[in-house]
Amino acid sequence: MKERTLVILKPDAVNRTIVGEIIHRFEAKGLKITGMKMTHLDEDILGEHYSHHKGKPFYKGLVKFMMHCPSLLVVLEGNHAVDVVRKLAGETHGAKAAPGTIRGDYSLSNQCNALHASDSIESAKIEIKRFFRDNELFDYSRIDTEMIYAEDER
Numbered sequence: 001m002k003e004r005t006l007v008i009l010k011p012d013a014v015n016r017t018i019v020g021e022i023i024h025r026f027e028a029k030g031l032k033i034t035g036m037k038m039t040h041l042d043e044d045i046l047g048e049h050y051s052h053h054k055g056k057p058f059y060k061g062l063v064k065f066m067m068h069c070p071s072l073l074v075v076l077e078g079n080h081a082v083d084v085v086r087k088l089a090g091e092t093h094g095a096k097a098a099p100g101t102i103r104g105d106y107s108l109s110n111q112c113n114a115l116h117a118s119d120s121i122e123s124a125k126i127e128i129k130r131f132f133r134d135n136e137l138f139d140y141s142r143i144d145t146e147m148i149y150a151e152d153e154r
Helices: 010-016 017-030 043-049 059-066 080-088 102-106 121-131
Strands: 002-009 033-041 071-078 116-117
Touching: 002 017, 002 080, 002 121, 010 017, 010 059, 010 071, 017 033, 017 071, 017 080, 017 102, 043 059, 043 121, 071 080, 080 102, 080 116, 080 121
Parallel strands: none
Antiparallel strands: 002 071, 002 116, 033 071
């Protein structure tokens, strides 16, 4: 089932210059980039994005961290994209994430864990609309689709 999902490559990934490594993993898996931009997230949009964490002890620190420098926002598309990206990302806390996952390979932290990934199809739709306008998303065919999916999966 073709889906879109949002990934935010956080300030630690940008500062540590590992965004190329992370994007490569998604593309090598067969996911298609349908939108991407670098932006400095502000307190308003972070307040909306992390509204479910408001009032928690780590909230202010999280917002401050996310405003530290630009983040890279990426929309990925593919069959079961939400689940695939979550599995590639690994457990939220980098020290607990399995080796071979992005967080398992690049993080030791719960906050500085390289990326945010939408946790459901519904969340992905809301988050993509939060960060991207329709004209910033692209629909195109990868030329290697026949090598990524069987005929009945396309």
